[in-house]
Amino acid sequence: MQPKIGILGGGQLGKMLLEAGSDWDLNLHVLDKSKDFPAASICTNFVVGDFTDFDDVVNFGRQMDIITVEIESINVEALEVLENEGTEVYPSAQVIRTIRDKGLQKQFYRDHNLATSDFTLYSNSDEIKSAISNQTLEYPFVQKIRTGGYDGRGVAVIRSEEDLEKLLSGPSLTEDLVDIDKEIAVIVAGNGKDWTTFPPVEMLFHPTANLVEFLACPAELSAAQTEESQNLALRVAQKLNVRGLLAVELFLTNQGKILINESAPRPHNSGHHTIEAAVTSQFQQHLRAVLGYPLGSTEMINPAVMINLLGEKDHHGLVKYVGLENCLTIEGVYLHLYGKKETRPFRKMGHATILAENIESAKQKARRVKQDLKIVSQTS
Ligand code: ADP
Secondary structure (H helix, E strand, O other), X not given: OOOEEEEEOOOHHHHHHHHHHHOOOOEEEEEEOXXXXXXXXXXXXXXXXXXXXXXXXXXXXXXXXXEEEOOOOOOHHHHHHHHHOOOEEOOOHXXXXXXXXXXXXXXXXXXXXXOEOOXXXXXOHHHHHHHHHOOOOOOOEEEEEOOOOEOOEOEXXXXXXXXHHHOOOOOEEEEEOOOEEEEEEEEEEEOOOOEEEOOOEEEEEOOOOOOEEEXXXXXXXXXXXXXXXXXXXXXXXXXXXXXXXXXXXXXXXXXXXXXXXXXXXXXXXXXXXXXXXXXXXXXXXXXXXXXXXXXXXXXXOOOEEEXXXXXXXXXXXXXXXXXXXXXXXXXXXXXXXXXXXXXXXXXXXXXXXXXXXXHXXXXXXXXXXXXXXXXXXXXX
């Protein structure tokens, strides 16, 4: 009999795990708050409940053989109970505990000699101001709240006294502002015996707006930089002893160093292109890993660019896709619409992967997709 796999979280990552699992007719179940969420539309075993609630997670988990997650902000105490009762939990409660708190995560890198920017922990923003006054902290620096931040929310760059009003409240860390040449990401998978690493992906920023415009694979790195980034990501995964995926975000500095920014023990935005562009998708690899199956090849089939499809500025409410058909005429474009009922400005509503002979031509096609496809509200 197929083991019952429970996924905590029914967003787009949960949905794409289900899609991958469907190929092998896996027995997948999802826990999340609403049947309006992306995964529910294709999940016959969707349980309505709150993955931050102890009882909901324990009750759901007790029905499962294996528990995995698409998000870190889940009830870890419940996972510990399930682990003690013999449920297989991947990533483990311990890994999630370490990673979901950026302070513990940075401390882990420091303790294990894994290259990351230097940092200090603070209980509140007043402590940061005192540290500046008594010159134990110098400008410029980056402040990050320890828990709950995502997509850049929860990160403040403080360059001078004028920026102090941007300081975030609550427990946080400050770290050196890195002189970044490139931002890259490497996804590692472990199945309990073997390890694989996907080729690095590069985040390409818009030249004027400070936003990631494209994710490109392969990244434009030397062979030595590629190897070093893959080795560093692999060491993080091995030291954490992750089972499943670990996505490691890295900085290549202008001085040529590779530093860890942060990690996530689950499928990741930086691996979406693998669905079409790699021999094995990150989602299938995650399922192979948690099931203890042999890991698949991480070789690329084609160069690829991935773009997130975001809700248009000023549009709130029930979603409408405009220009979809135009995009479908462009060769090599693969659209993934997550099925979120409502759009909001800049909400991740889907993604497109563009395969081409080279990154430049994939980028050109990606620009056409951005121009053609608009995600707006029905009332517009
Ligand atoms: P989140 O978890 O919200 O994605 P990150 O830690 O990845 O937050 O930070 C978001 C962005 O802020 C990074 O992609 C990078 O551009 C910038 N950033 C983060 N840390 C630093 C740093 N130490 N130095 C320079 N820029 C940074």
